[in-house]
Amino acid sequence: MNGPVEPFKIKMVEHVKIPSEKRRKEAIRNAGFNTFLLYSDDVFIDLLTDSGTTAMSDNQWAGMMLGDEAYAGSKSFYNFEKAIQDVLGYKYVVPTHQGRGAEHLMYGHLTNPGQIVPRNMYFTTSKAHVELAGGTMLDVIIDDAHDPENENPFKGNLDFKKLQNLIDKYGPEKIAFVNVELNVNMSGGQPVSMKNLRELKEFCDKYKLKIIFDATRSSENAYFIREREKGYENTPIIDILREMMSYSDGCIYSAKKDCLVNMGGFLATHNKDIFEYTRGMVVLFEGLHTYGGMAGRDMEAVARGLREGAEYEYLKYRINQVRYLGELLMKAGVSIVKPIGSHGVFIDALKFLPHLPRDQWPAQTLSAAIYEDSAVRTMERGAVSKGRDKETGENIFPKLELVRLTIPRRVYTNTHMEYTAESIIRLYKKRDSITGLKMVFEPKHLRFFQARFEQLSL
Numbered sequence: 001m002n003g004p005v006e007p008f009k010i011k012m013v014e015h016v017k018i019p020s021e022k023r024r025k026e027a028i029r030n031a032g033f034n035t036f037l038l039y040s041d042d043v044f045i046d047l048l049t050d051s052g053t054t055a056m057s058d059n060q061w062a063g064m065m066l067g068d069e070a071y072a073g074s075k076s077f078y079n080f081e082k083a084i085q086d087v088l089g090y091k092y093v094v095p096t097h098q099g100r101g102a103e104h105l106m107y108g109h110l111t112n113p114g115q116i117v118p119r120n121m122y123f124t125t126s127k128a129h130v131e132l133a134g135g136t137m138l139d140v141i142i143d144d145a146h147d148p149e150n151e152n153p154f155k156g157n158l159d160f161k162k163l164q165n166l167i168d169k170y171g172p173e174k175i176a177f178v179n180v181e182l183n184v185n186m187s188g189g190q191p192v193s194m195k196n197l198r199e200l201k202e203f204c205d206k207y208k209l210k211i212i213f214d215a216t217r218s219s220e221n222a223y224f225i226r227e228r229e230k231g232y233e234n235t236p237i238i239d240i241l242r243e244m245m246s247y248s249d250g251c252i253y254s255a256k257k258d259c260l261v262n263m264g265g266f267l268a269t270h271n272k273d274i275f276e277y278t279r280g281m282v283v284l285f286e287g288l289h290t291y292g293g294m295a296g297r298d299m300e301a302v303a304r305g306l307r308e309g310a311e312y313e314y315l316k317y318r319i320n321q322v323r324y325l326g327e328l329l330m331k332a333g334v335s336i337v338k339p340i341g342s343h344g345v346f347i348d349a350l351k352f353l354p355h356l357p358r359d360q361w362p363a364q365t366l367s368a369a370i371y372e373d374s375a376v377r378t379m380e381r382g383a384v385s386k387g388r389d390k391e392t393g394e395n396i397f398p399k400l401e402l403v404r405l406t407i408p409r410r411v412y413t414n415t416h417m418e419y420t421a422e423s424i425i426r427l428y429k430k431r432d433s434i435t436g437l438k439m440v441f442e443p444k445h446l447r448f449f450q451a452r453f454e455q456l457s458l
């Protein structure tokens with residue numbers, strides 16, 4: 001059998017087509033070599049992101065029809081709240097339109113100007129919201145995470161020495177809170193171990209520091225704990241999730257990933273003060289505290305999707321489909337981040353295009369070249385995403401310069417994975433002929449979304 005067997009059957013299809021070579025050439029140039037600026041009509045297989053791109057189940061669609069659209073006190077909100085309480089174990093829930101709405105409220109509340117937010121590894125929107133509140137986000141992930149070849153099974157873990165150094169340098173009062181991303185997106189979908197979370201809680205209690213999770217891909221992290229951490233082999237995913245969350249004060253959550261929906265988010269907490277403050281603020285920015293920017297039907301879909309997304313059989317298929325694509329590439333000699341992560345395969349662009357200097361944006365270049373070859377849309381996750389140093393204004397060139405092939409949940413078949421792998425392998429064979437890019441337009445915030453590039457000649 002090629003690839004993992006899907007634990008579902010397909011009830012509805014959406015037609016997609018491969019644009020001609022001429023159209024692909026034109027489309028990527030019109031988009032300034034930025035895959036975010038392509039029209040989706042020009043895309044055959046869309047691996048830009050796993051965010052909001054899920055296929056929902058019949059159970060979720062049935063829930064959509066039952067959505068209660070009352071402005072206040074919607075029945076759907078209480079189903080949403082109950083699902084979060086049951087699956088994650090938090091008592092208090094504040095709905096938001098998507099993850100960054102929750103980041104705005106939570107990080108904005110807990111960060112004072114001049115404070116530091118240590119996090120295993122930054123995520124673009126998270127870093128931007130901490131900076132908007134006047135803080136600085138600093139990475140304290142273990143060194144192994146910066147090495148694509150390192151096979152540590154928990155490459156998302158925090159390094160306590162790095163955390164201690166920050167506390168010694170700035171003093172505990174300057175640390176706003178400690179932020180932990182569960183399954184670290186920017187390092188390749190790498191999990192945090194339960195042991196690391198347990199030890200972090202003991203560490204932070206000594207300094208009375210709050211711990212806030214970015215729990216966006218926590219169900220996928222829980223799957224890895226069950227697969228890799230001694231003692232959890234037979235533990236239900238929900239029990240693993242509840243134990244993970246017990247080591248935090250609260251979390252932000254983009255429901256567009258592990259909750260298997262197209263839109264939604266929330267923050268949740270065990271802490272009454274955080275709850276009271278953010279519940280007060282949500283009405284200013286998102287909507288009333290019983291909808292927070294979502295329609296009733298969206299909350300109903302999240303409630304059902306959070307439970308479905310924590311089912312072991314589903315997660316097993318999901319993670320093995322990503323692995324299937326990664327293994328096809330590895331077999332052909334393409335360097336990818338190892339171990340293969342949960343939500344995507346990350347190509348090491350520095351190894352793929354070693355002839356390009358960093359300021360010719362190797363990952364951006366490769367992402368554009370993949371589109372031009374096959375109409376597969378991927379995303380840069382390297383120096384363009386990282387942005388500039390806040391103090392010096394210089395470009396930051398992180399060790400990881402990656403192209404992310406992000407797999408939407410329950411959307412593509414294993415044959416789509418094979419088509420994608422064939423395109424990348426074809427390019428790999430003629431990689432010396434690929435030329436770099438020059439950035440010609442750079443927006444101030446989250447530049448990777450809208451930056452434009454021109455192709456350099458050989």
Ligand code: PM9
Pocket residue numbers: 048049050051098099100101123124125126181185214216217254255256264265
């Ligand atoms: N992640 C992703 O594609 C979508 C936006 S950036 C291209 O990976 C984490 C860990 C995320 C995330 C979004 C957000 C923001 C917070 N934390 O997109 O606002 O991966 O729902 O969530 C994206 P929203």
